[in-house]
Structures are given as C-alpha cells and as structure tokens.
C-alpha cells in the first residue's frame with residue numbers, strides 16, 4: 784500500500800521534505816520464487832514501488848538520496864510504476880494500482896517509492912523472502 788498521511792491536500796508539484804507518506808507491505812515476508820507485487824496507491828500523490836536487494840549489513844531506510852531527492856536505483860530488480868498496468872511507467876496515479884511479477888531468491892529486499900523526496904519521507908519497507 785502506498786499512501787499519503789494527513790488531510791492537507793497540496794497543489795501539485797513535488798512533495799516537500801517532511802511530508803508524511805507511507806509504504807506498507809503485507810505480508811512482510813513470503814516464499815522465494817515468483818512473487819507478484821500489487822501496489823495500491825491509497826494516497827493522493829502519484830507513487831511507485833521499486834524492488835531492490837538489501838545487503839546483510841544494510842537496514843531499510845538508510846539509503847542516501849541525491850540532490851534530486853531520489854536514491855540510486857542501479858540495483859533495481861523491477862518496479863510497479865504504471866497505472867492499471869504491469870511494470871514501469873510514469874507512476875501509479877492516486878486510487879490506481881500497478882503491479883509487477885519478479886522471480887526472487889531468498890534474502891532481504893527493500894521496497895521503495897523513489898519519486899522526489901518520497902524515500903526520505905518514509906516510503907520504504909523491508910521485505911523478507913524465505
């Protein structure tokens with residue numbers, strides 16, 4: 784689930800630092816193999832879901848965003864960022880879902896929304912693949 788918290792509806796544009804947002808994965812763990820992510824945007828901003836590996840030493844939420852307000856996506860395994868469609872696109876519109884199916888090995892992963900400032904505003908979640 785991708786969401787914005789608070790009742791204040793901003794007028795377009797990029798999210799400011801400090802805006803409250805969330806990315807919640809349910810369940811927080813699942814079995815290795817073919818995994819389908821269905822990202823439901825319950826918020827009012829556009830969001831996305833990017834799947835990245837998390838190394839043994841790393842903790843979710845510790846990636847450092849660049850000047851553009853985004854974290855590096857070089858190790859992205861795939862993403863759901865298209866409204867009512869699979870795979871990557873221009874983002875998932877408010878009220879819409881996007882999805883992506885990946886083959887994942889056992890390990891730890893970090894789910895991220897990497898639109899400007901969304902990661903630093905809390906849009907990350909750890910996912911364990913058993």
Ligand SMILES: [Cu+2]
Pocket residue numbers: 785804829830831896897898901906
């Ligand atoms: Cu977002």
